[in-house]
Every structure is written in C-alpha cells, then in structure tokens.
Amino acid sequence: MGFEPESRLVDERVESRINTLTLEQLEVVRRGAEIIKSGGLVAFPTETVYGLGANALDAEAVRRIYETKGRPSDNPLILHVSSIEMTEDLVEINWRARMLMERFWPGPLSIVLPAKEIIPPRTRGGLPTAAVRMPDGAVALALIKFSGLPIAAPSANISGRPSPTDAETVRRDVGGKIPLVIDGGETRFGVESTVIDMTGEHAVLLRPGGLAKEALEAELGEEVLLPQDQKIIKRSPGTRYRHYAPEIPLILAAPGEIPQDAQNWAWMGIAEPNGAPAKKVKFRDAEEYARELFRAMRALEKSGVSVIYAELPGERGIGLALKDRLIRAAGK
Incomplete structure (x- = not known):
C-alpha cells in the first residue's frame, strides 16, 4: 500500500x-x-x-x-x-x-x-x-x-x-x-x-x-x-548478434590513429582526426554523438566512402551506451 x-x-x-x-x-x-x-x-x-x-x-x-x-x-x-x-x-x-x-x-x-x-x-x-x-x-x-x-x-x-x-x-x-x-x-x-x-x-x-x-x-x-x-x-535483446552495422566497414580508432595510407575514408567522432577524411561528421559532445549516431552511419554509408573510422567515447553517462553500440557496429 x-x-x-x-x-x-x-x-x-x-x-x-x-x-x-x-x-x-x-x-x-x-x-x-x-x-x-x-x-x-x-x-x-x-x-x-x-x-x-x-x-x-x-x-x-x-x-x-x-x-x-x-x-x-x-x-x-x-x-x-x-x-x-x-x-x-x-x-x-x-x-x-x-x-x-x-x-x-x-x-x-x-x-x-x-x-x-x-x-x-x-x-x-x-x-x-x-x-x-x-x-x-x-x-x-x-x-x-x-x-x-x-x-x-x-x-x-x-x-x-x-x-x-x-x-x-x-x-x-x-x-x-x-x-x-x-x-x-x-x-x-x-x-x-x-x-x-x-x-x-x-x-x-x-x-x-x-x-x-x-x-x-x-x-x-x-x-x-x-x-x-x-x-x-541473453535476457536482453541486442546483445547476442552483430547489431547497428552500416553497409561499409566501421573501424574504431583514436583521433591520432588513422593509418597514413587510408584512402576514401570518413571520420565520425568528437575530436579532430589526423589526416584528411573524404567525409567528416563531428559532434559537440557525447549526447549529440549518441543522438545522431545511427543517422550518421546511414548517411556515411551512402556518401561514397569506403570505410568509417569512429572515435570511442568515455564510459560515463551516455558514453557507455554509445561505446557499446559502436563496438557492436564494428562487429567486435
């Protein structure tokens, strides 16, 4: 009562x-x-x-x-x-x-x-x-x-x-x-x-x-x-199979870890990457990164690039969920 x-x-x-x-x-x-x-x-x-x-x-x-x-x-x-x-x-x-x-x-x-x-x-x-x-x-x-x-x-x-x-x-x-x-x-x-x-x-x-x-x-x-x-x-959906994956490869990378020989690549993250991506999606913070993540993936897969490099966020707040989705999208 x-x-x-x-x-x-x-x-x-x-x-x-x-x-x-x-x-x-x-x-x-x-x-x-x-x-x-x-x-x-x-x-x-x-x-x-x-x-x-x-x-x-x-x-x-x-x-x-x-x-x-x-x-x-x-x-x-x-x-x-x-x-x-x-x-x-x-x-x-x-x-x-x-x-x-x-x-x-x-x-x-x-x-x-x-x-x-x-x-x-x-x-x-x-x-x-x-x-x-x-x-x-x-x-x-x-x-x-x-x-x-x-x-x-x-x-x-x-x-x-x-x-x-x-x-x-x-x-x-x-x-x-x-x-x-x-x-x-x-x-x-x-x-x-x-x-x-x-x-x-x-x-x-x-x-x-x-x-x-x-x-x-x-x-x-x-x-x-x-x-x-x-x-x-197994009691939760979205935890046993590759999820959230774009049609082109998604690779997790720190902003300074993009291979020098990378070609026709896109960047997605909060920080500025090294190198010169063909396409770049930068977010203000982890909240915007999470809110726009799936929409950005779908846009980049249709943009003509061959691969997406994505920055992993910190694990506090929404960052933990964002990290989980990126890891699953990368097939890790």
Missing part, C-alpha cells in the same frame, strides 16, 4: 504526456491501436528509437515482427506498457524494481523480471524472464493505452542495421511490409533503452542505454554489476 501514491504519480506523468497530442495525432494513434488489437504491426516513435510494435500477448502477431525484421527468434522482445498496473499482469515485481519504475518511468529503462505465463514464449525468446519498459513518448504511451495491450517492440529496422531515429528511415527499411508508420519526428536519445536485470540479489546491467548507470546506482544505493554469465546476458 505504501507504493500507491508513487504509482499514481507515474499515471499522472503518462496522462500529461498523452495530453500534449493534437486531435490529428490522436486520430492516427487510435488507428494504430485498432491495427494492434487486430493482430497487425505498427511502427511508432519512442524517446529512444522507433519501435516495430505488435500485441505482446499474441504469438502470431509477434511472429510477424520477427519475420518483418529478419530477426532471430531466440532474441527476446521488450514489452512496452503504459502503467505499473499493466506491468503487474506480466511479470513478478519486487520492491526494488518497483522503486526504479516509480523513479524513472516513463523513461529509457527496461527491467528484466520473472515472466508470468500470460506472456507467450515467442515474445520472451523462450526465456523464463521478460523485459518491460514504459516509453517516455506521447505517441507510444497513447498507442499502448488506447489498445489496452502491452506492445512488444524491437527497433523498427531490418535486423542488424542501424536503428531508426526518424520515420523516413523506418519507411525505407520496413515501410512496405506494415500497414502504418506513425511519424513523431526525430527521437530524443538516439540509442535504445538501458536494460537492467532485477531478478537476483544484485542489479545487473545487461545493456547500457539512454539512462545512465550512475543514475541507477544513485537510486539503488549500490553498484550496478556488469554481467559475468552469458546466460544472464
């Missing part, structure tokens, strides 16, 4: 986000909700990247997500919710996980917890756990609330490609395969949610993302551990 006031605050945050939508936007979202309820797929914006959503409780609808993306079927999906009450129907919530929900939801935080039988094995990749999150975006929250269903949604791109951060990229990747792409403009974070496992005695960071590890540690009052067991890592 002591948690109820905080849970109501989460509901109020959700309502305040939804209330920012125009009548025209609400009409499009209601159409999307009808598609979700009928077993179809809808691409929609969140604060992190665009998601490809379906009814998380409909195994056949979820199968269509995997088919549309070309995604391995053992790669679990995150369930998107619009209330803690909806979450309680899906997973077993311990008090520490609830504390994080009440503090950081809506927001870029996915929490792995023991799954209830209502979630089809296909949605959770055959695992006994499931990841749940409440996105901090008006369109996403309204879509979930109007459908009355948890929405399973990986990024709305072909599996392995850079995640989409605008609707036009979604249309190029999967637009011809689904009935609706809801355009909500460019996303705010540009990298996916942080995934944290709360099933054990200690919190374990499965995937760094839009919420900094330091913020979680401050709230929990303890160190958030890094995974040591591959079985635990």
Whole structure:
C-alpha cells in the first residue's frame, strides 16, 4: 500500500504526456491501436528509437515482427506498457524494481523480471524472464493505452542495421511490409533503452542505454554489476548478434590513429582526426554523438566512402551506451 501514491504519480506523468497530442495525432494513434488489437504491426516513435510494435500477448502477431525484421527468434522482445498496473499482469515485481519504475518511468529503462505465463514464449525468446519498459513518448504511451495491450517492440529496422531515429528511415527499411508508420519526428536519445536485470540479489546491467548507470546506482544505493554469465546476458535483446552495422566497414580508432595510407575514408567522432577524411561528421559532445549516431552511419554509408573510422567515447553517462553500440557496429 505504501507504493500507491508513487504509482499514481507515474499515471499522472503518462496522462500529461498523452495530453500534449493534437486531435490529428490522436486520430492516427487510435488507428494504430485498432491495427494492434487486430493482430497487425505498427511502427511508432519512442524517446529512444522507433519501435516495430505488435500485441505482446499474441504469438502470431509477434511472429510477424520477427519475420518483418529478419530477426532471430531466440532474441527476446521488450514489452512496452503504459502503467505499473499493466506491468503487474506480466511479470513478478519486487520492491526494488518497483522503486526504479516509480523513479524513472516513463523513461529509457527496461527491467528484466520473472515472466508470468500470460506472456507467450515467442515474445520472451523462450526465456523464463521478460523485459518491460514504459516509453517516455506521447505517441507510444497513447498507442499502448488506447489498445489496452502491452506492445512488444524491437527497433523498427531490418535486423542488424542501424536503428531508426526518424520515420523516413523506418519507411525505407520496413515501410512496405506494415500497414502504418506513425511519424513523431526525430527521437530524443538516439540509442535504445538501458536494460537492467532485477531478478537476483544484485542489479545487473545487461545493456547500457539512454539512462545512465550512475543514475541507477544513485537510486539503488549500490553498484550496478556488469554481467559475468552469458546466460544472464541473453535476457536482453541486442546483445547476442552483430547489431547497428552500416553497409561499409566501421573501424574504431583514436583521433591520432588513422593509418597514413587510408584512402576514401570518413571520420565520425568528437575530436579532430589526423589526416584528411573524404567525409567528416563531428559532434559537440557525447549526447549529440549518441543522438545522431545511427543517422550518421546511414548517411556515411551512402556518401561514397569506403570505410568509417569512429572515435570511442568515455564510459560515463551516455558514453557507455554509445561505446557499446559502436563496438557492436564494428562487429567486435
């Protein structure tokens, strides 16, 4: 009972986000909700990247997500919710996980917890756990609330490609395969949610993302551990296969480490590189680097260069998530 006031605050945050939508936007979202309820797929914006959503409780609808993306079927999906009450129907919530929900939801935080039988094995990749999150975006929250269903949604791109951060990229990747792409403009974070496992005695960071590890540690009052067991890592999407890769090679390099004989190359990073790149994308800071990372990859792969050299950031704040995406994009 002591948690109820905080849970109501989460509901109020959700309502305040939804209330920012125009009548025209609400009409499009209601159409999307009808598609979700009928077993179809809808691409929609969140604060992190665009998601490809379906009814998380409909195994056949979820199968269509995997088919549309070309995604391995053992790669679990995150369930998107619009209330803690909806979450309680899906997973077993311990008090520490609830504390994080009440503090950081809506927001870029996915929490792995023991799954209830209502979630089809296909949605959770055959695992006994499931990841749940409440996105901090008006369109996403309204879509979930109007459908009355948890929405399973990986990024709305072909599996392995850079995640989409605008609707036009979604249309190029999967637009011809689904009935609706809801355009909500460019996303705010540009990298996916942080995934944290709360099933054990200690919190374990499965995937760094839009919420900094330091913020979680401050709230929990303890160190958030890094995974040591591959079985635990598998509980998070985006951790078992090469992800986020452009069509041309991406090589990780410090600004002064570009080979002297490099030809027709591009640079992407915060610092100024040595040499003379054919194309150069420089960011003001790690936040802009993360927000524009996937868009920059897609632009450079189409620019005519043969290879991208990318600078690794520091590991504090969003830098940890940014580093993770760059390493996976490079196939390391």
